[in-house]
Amino acid sequence: MFFIDTSRNGKPVYDAIVNQSLDNYLVNDLRLEGHGLILYVNNPSVIIGVNQNAYAEVNLPYLKKKKLQLVRRTSGGGAVYHDYGNFIFENIVIGNDDHFADYAYFAQPIIDALHDMGAKTVEMRGRNDIVVDDKKFSGMTMFKVGDSFAAGGTLMFDLDMDTASKVLTPEKDKLESKGVKSVNKRITNIKPYLDEPFRSMSPVEFKDELLKCIFKVDKLSDIKTYKLTDHDWEIIDSRLKDKYDTDAWNYGKNPGFTNYVSKHFDIGTVAFNFSLKDNKISNIKIYGDFITGGDITLIEKSLLGAEFTNDGLTSALEKVDLEANLGKIQPQALVDLLLS
The missing domain is CATH 3.30.930.10 (Bira Bifunctional Protein; Domain 2)
Structure with missing residues (x-):
């Protein structure tokens, strides 16, 4: 060294x-x-x-x-x-x-x-x-x-x-x-x-x-x-x-979307700032103090347009590698946070 x-x-x-x-x-x-x-x-x-x-x-x-x-x-x-x-x-x-x-x-x-x-x-x-x-x-x-x-x-x-x-x-x-x-x-x-x-x-x-x-x-x-x-x-x-x-x-931009939910998990805090239209996610941004070598925008893109239901959100999250782009966390944990 x-x-x-x-x-x-x-x-x-x-x-x-x-x-x-x-x-x-x-x-x-x-x-x-x-x-x-x-x-x-x-x-x-x-x-x-x-x-x-x-x-x-x-x-x-x-x-x-x-x-x-x-x-x-x-x-x-x-x-x-x-x-x-x-x-x-x-x-x-x-x-x-x-x-x-x-x-x-x-x-x-x-x-x-x-x-x-x-x-x-x-x-x-x-x-x-x-x-x-x-x-x-x-x-x-x-x-x-x-x-x-x-x-x-x-x-x-x-x-x-x-x-x-x-x-x-x-x-x-x-x-x-x-x-x-x-x-x-x-x-x-x-x-x-x-x-x-x-x-x-x-x-x-x-x-x-x-x-x-x-x-x-x-x-x-x-x-x-x-x-x-x-x-x-x-x-x-x-x-x-x-x-x-x-x-x-x-500073970044405060997107000001309608909903903001946050929860602390083992990987760190994960927060979603999002808006809904016709019960689908129309805008979404992920925040948090998690540490990842991946790309969280891939998760945002997978959720954009998803039906705001347990099945719809789960299906969207299962299409992206959560562990690689966010951390070791199950899709259902994020679904529960979004629906909270």
Whole structure:
């Protein structure tokens, strides 16, 4: 494994829109052979999954009042709040997809490093969370392109919990499925669980120590490193203008269809926004924090025009590969949600 230095002109980049586009460039364009790691910090911002509806997941008036960025990442997963007390780690794996969807594999170096720093109760929990004393401080996600992929997540060190709780509006069903009543009760910072001197470190100091622990070196200079070049940044900048630095990408459109239903399943939250005409689905859009390497538009197309009955919806869903394009879920579960 090697480190990919994403600083620019010798200074760290905090712009969340820029940082969230890096994995796409590294996987699709630069393609450094092997297993690379990036570790960066975003300015105060809300990051949403590629398939999420910003209008349903985020308190947009509060976001605009606090002048927070809204950024859509290129992978799945849920909405999260980032600030200078939070780290984002991503593994960039080129030319080998053996460990795609294996969250535990990529979580283990982080877990081992935090154990070494004194947080002995850190462990992997559920589909893609890293927890300490049953409280989540890291959520992970992935996306895949051919035989290459990016796998990473957040690491809450000293995040502003008050702002996070106010700007994020997770669906009640998702929280109830986890047996909790509020966001504050299910997340925590890792800082209080660390031994000294790590507990008293600034985020910048902790980031350096974390890297040294992950790579098992005494000095940062001992880590094999690729530094993004001026040419790399020229390409990254051009992609931002075309897509990632646009409201169309980050906010998306609120289709405003008549019906909205949502439920949390083992694969994550699945939501349907749809309209009916003559008891048939006339418009439909799928949202959620599920993580898939497939194409959910194939499911939308299969449902468009379907009779809004148990048999009609079941027949439509059986014509598409749900597991490949959404996740391991039975057609009847989605039918029941739609009819609810």
